[in-house]
Amino acid sequence: MARAVKKAQADKPAKTPKPRAKAQSAQVPAAELDRLIHDRVRLGILSALAADANLSFSELKKVLKVTDGNLSVHARKLEDAGYVECRKRFEGRTPRTEYALTPKGRKALQQYVSHMEAIISHVKGG
């Protein structure tokens, strides 16, 4: 039972006791938060791009300490959702893939942060 509750929390973190004030501003559907941002690698990609406007594939890989395949898969999901945009160009003869946060992705990250803050203040506020 405890394990089931824990798993449910892990799978559906947004379906929590409804956070107050700030949570109301976080209007992103719970399922979208879960799938796209709650994953660690995808959350890391958005966070890194929020700090630095453009990061190459190798720079993101270095920051997040993930494999090429793992980063590719998660970056593609964010790209498909319109949260990041990907540009490919050449530096001399070397191909370079760069990622940047889109306005939609920035807004989603801000809402996610607001959501997390609301959960914390909800618990602290009793």
Added chain:
Amino acid sequence: MTDDEPSTPTAEPTMLHERAADNLRYIRETMESTGRFTELSGLGYVLIGLSAVLAWLAAVRFAQEAWLSVWMFEFAVATAIGLWFTARKAVGAGVTLWDRSARKLLLAFSPPMAAGGLFTVVLYPTGDVALIQGIWLSLYGVSVITGGLFSVGIVPVMGLGFMAAGAVALLWPATTGWMMLLGFGGLHGLFGVLIWRRYGG
């Protein structure tokens, strides 16, 4: 639900609260780590320390008149060692050496070094070796601290060590020779080993 789980309703928000705090911490740490240059080579620093010991021996024991030439040669050797081993580590990690974080580090590292060069040119005719070398230690410490802000956390600590050595050398000129050995030889060697163990060679 079993008897041993009566607290689940209260435990749930507590766990969620902890998860939320953990997620926010992860976001902050990721944002902070973006733009950090982590390819500094511990082994490279150890070898720079060893080359500095040799330079110190040469300058103190065998070439007192040519002390500036000896240390300028050592500066070139240390730069070459540092670049070589850093590039080697970056290639090993599958990342490019000359990325944004490396540029930031170099941009932060260079101005105090340039100031040190200027002081050397101006003060060399005075023959005040202790003053010049005290300034070298201090400004190199500043360079390492400012550049180290874009690298792993242990690097600025090494910079503080150099600034301390520089302060001792400037306040007590008789100790300058030993501070040069302790700083460029000892601190590079010590922190090289620490970086090697924590972040790789």
